[in-house]
Amino acid sequence: MPTRWGDNDSYGHVNNVVYYAFFDSAVNQHLIEHGVLDIAKSETVGLVVETRCTYFSSMGFPDMVKVGLKVVYLGKSSVRYEIALFRNDEKECSALGQFVHVYVDRATNRPAPVPEAVRAVLQSLAD
Known part of the structure; x- marks a missing residue:
């Protein structure tokens, strides 16, 4: 993912809130x-x-941001991701994040099991 001009803050680096947008976008x-x-x-x-x-x-x-994504926990209705963000071709990550989704029924907003098709995709990130 590319960084954008507006991602920089007054200190000349990507603002911390943008890292969370990278996590959300990657997942x-x-x-x-x-x-x-x-x-x-x-x-x-x-x-x-x-x-x-x-x-x-x-x-x-x-900078270009490269993303590493894995599932560290897959429960009945939740999943915890670990996301590493790498600057350009650097081997050490610039930031390491965790991101938790709880699955809900869109109509009721109540917890729901992770759908089987989603679970299969997520399981491939846990191996």
């Missing part, structure tokens, strides 16, 4: 690419209930 893009998330029509969707990030080094425009 949802993966689900969309694997055909298990339709953001307009899926009956069961994952809501973000927890995020965290540990920063190791700065990124800034015009």
Whole structure:
């Protein structure tokens, strides 16, 4: 993912809130690419209930961000991702995040089991 000019803050590096947008985009893009998330029509969707990030080094425009994504926990209705963000071709990650989705029925907003198709895609990230 490319950084954008507007991602930089007054200190000249990507603002911390943008890292969370990278996490959200990476997870949802993966689900969309694997055909298990339709953001307009899926009956069961994952809501973000927890995020965290540990920063190791700065990124800034015009860096390219490479993303590593894995599932560290897959429960009945929740999943915890670990997401590493790498600046350009660096081997050490610039930031390491955790991101938790709880699956809910879109109509009722009540917890629901992770759909089987989604579970299969997520399981492939846990191996």
